[in-house]
Amino acid sequence: MREGSLEAPTRHPLDWKNPEFGDPAKAEQELERIFGICHGCRRCVSLCTAFPTLFDLVDESPTMEVDGVKKDDYWKVVDQCYLCDLCYMTKCPYVPPHPWNVDFPHVMLRAKSIKFEKGTKLRDRMLSSTDALGKLAAIPVVAQTVNFVNRNSLARGAMHSVLGVHKDRELPPYAAKKFRSSFKTSSSFPVRDGKNTPGKVAVFSTCYVNYNEPGMGHDLVAILEHNEIPYVVVEREVCCGMPKFELGDLDGVSKLKETNVPVLARYAREGYAILAAVPSCTLMFKQELPLMYPDDPDTAAVRDAMFDPFEYLVLRRKDGLLKTDFKQPLGKIAYHIPCHSRVQNVGQKTRELLESLPGTEVKTVERCSGHDGTWGVKSEYFDNSMKIGRPVFRQMAEAADGAAPDYVSSDCPIAARHIRQGMGDEAKDAVKAHPLTLLRKAYGI
Numbered sequence: 001m002r003e004g005s006l007e008a009p010t011r012h013p014l015d016w017k018n019p020e021f022g023d024p025a026k027a028e029q030e031l032e033r034i035f036g037i038c039h040g041c042r043r044c045v046s047l048c049t050a051f052p053t054l055f056d057l058v059d060e061s062p063t064m065e066v067d068g069v070k071k072d073d074y075w076k077v078v079d080q081c082y083l084c085d086l087c088y089m090t091k092c093p094y095v096p097p098h099p100w101n102v103d104f105p106h107v108m109l110r111a112k113s114i115k116f117e118k119g120t121k122l123r124d125r126m127l128s129s130t131d132a133l134g135k136l137a138a139i140p141v142v143a144q145t146v147n148f149v150n151r152n153s154l155a156r157g158a159m160h161s162v163l164g165v166h167k168d169r170e171l172p173p174y175a176a177k178k179f180r181s182s183f184k185t186s187s188s189f190p191v192r193d194g195k196n197t198p199g200k201v202a203v204f205s206t207c208y209v210n211y212n213e214p215g216m217g218h219d220l221v222a223i224l225e226h227n228e229i230p231y232v233v234v235e236r237e238v239c240c241g242m243p244k245f246e247l248g249d250l251d252g253v254s255k256l257k258e259t260n261v262p263v264l265a266r267y268a269r270e271g272y273a274i275l276a277a278v279p280s281c282t283l284m285f286k287q288e289l290p291l292m293y294p295d296d297p298d299t300a301a302v303r304d305a306m307f308d309p310f311e312y313l314v315l316r317r318k319d320g321l322l323k324t325d326f327k328q329p330l331g332k333i334a335y336h337i338p339c340h341s342r343v344q345n346v347g348q349k350t351r352e353l354l355e356s357l358p359g360t361e362v363k364t365v366e367r368c369s370g371h372d373g374t375w376g377v378k379s380e381y382f383d384n385s386m387k388i389g390r391p392v393f394r395q396m397a398e399a400a401d402g403a404a405p406d407y408v409s410s411d412c413p414i415a416a417r418h419i420r421q422g423m424g425d426e427a428k429d430a431v432k433a434h435p436l437t438l439l440r441k442a443y444g445i
């Protein structure tokens with residue numbers, strides 16, 4: 001058997017409708033097979049806490065091999081994986097078409113879905129229902145109350161012990177006005193299609209932007225308006241499904257897909273580029289849903305029309321259709337590329353655009369921050385999420401020249417919040433700002 005592979009990785013669809021997928025004994029066999037390969041390889045030891053957990057279990061077992069690890073302990077490894085996909089996309093030489101066919105994230109997902117079927121904590125069901133939580137918190141008095149409770153140490157202590165939401169995790173506040181009910185309507189610019197980009201945009205707002213940081217959505221539409229790109233906000237949307245996917249709730253993902261995909265496919269077929277400002281949501285439509293529904297033409301149409309905002313803007317510039325009338329220098333930016341942007345395989349588009357801004361110096365940090373969507377919020381994983389993030393916090397506290405940055409930024413607003421929290425008093429004057437906010441600022445609009 002040859003070592004490693006020089007061929008481009010191919011990803012097999014997720015075989016989640018096959019009854020064997022949910023068979024615990026079959027899943028354990030596959031876990032054992034892949035754990036055996038990983039034990040002999042160990043390349044991924046520094047990526048997250050799933051691999052060190054596995055290797056410690058092996059090293060402390062009577063045989064010092066995977067066969068010495070109790071099957072019940074396999075779940076300890078599964079719980080440490082937050083499905084960032086980095087091991088598959090950036091490290092593993094044994095992914096298909098290599099005959100060893102290692103897809104570590106997919107076997108983790110399979111195990112998570114079996115665990116989900118056995119029963120899930122109220123906390124996990126709640127945290128993965130971002131839409132339901134957002135709708136509730138969008139009621140004005142409720143939003144104020146939730147925000148107050150989230151900042152109150154007594155209430156957070158109770159949430160920690162009763163719900164399992166870590167008392168020290170800084171939670172995003174709920175906005176008084178949702179993005180979807182407050183965005184500015186597009187002017188009626190003519191549609192100018194480029195060689196690489198459709199000339200009109202449909203914005204999938206995402207739960208996070210809609211309920212927590214509507215400013216990011218306002219920044220995106222202001223940039224589109226400035227560049228005379230007509231846009232709409234999609235007529236109807238629910239959560240993209242990523243929080244349920246990460247929990248292994250694949251039927252829950254499926255229900256959300258049934259609402260989103262027909263609507264988005266209509267925009268795709270009408271020639272819109274679909275933009276979502278949260279990388280996990282973009283990844284859901286670009287990768288995870290197509291792997292769950294490989295034969296569904298609507299899912300494929302949405303995948304092909306879906307862009308990360310900076311991917312779209314950089315391609316727009318390549319088409320000669322992006323304005324470069326930047327008025328305001330931004331100074332020093334410490335910029336973090338989240339895992340869910342890295343695994344989209346579109347290159348470092350945000351970095352490219354930020355670096356092209358006059359009077360702007362960008363230091364890029366490409367390493368997992370350790371938060372993930374809901375993983376780092378949970379009491380049992382909070383400490384590990386801070387541990388994984390520590391090198392990122394340290395690197396982000398310095399700009400390229402070693403001085404403190406003016407801005408701390410990440411495409412993932414949840415990672416940015418986590419990084420800012422982890423930095424503590426280091427570079428305390430640095431302002432947390434999403435790259436879209438920075439770009440809007442540079443345009444002076």
Ligand code: SF4
Pocket residue numbers: 047048049050051080081082083084085086087088104105108
């Ligand atoms: S998918 Fe991410 S979190 Fe899971 S094992 Fe791979 S690197 Fe670790």
Ligand code: SF4
Pocket residue numbers: 037038039041042043044045087088091092093094102104
């Ligand atoms: S996922 Fe691949 S690269 Fe990582 S430890 Fe396992 S076999 Fe090695």
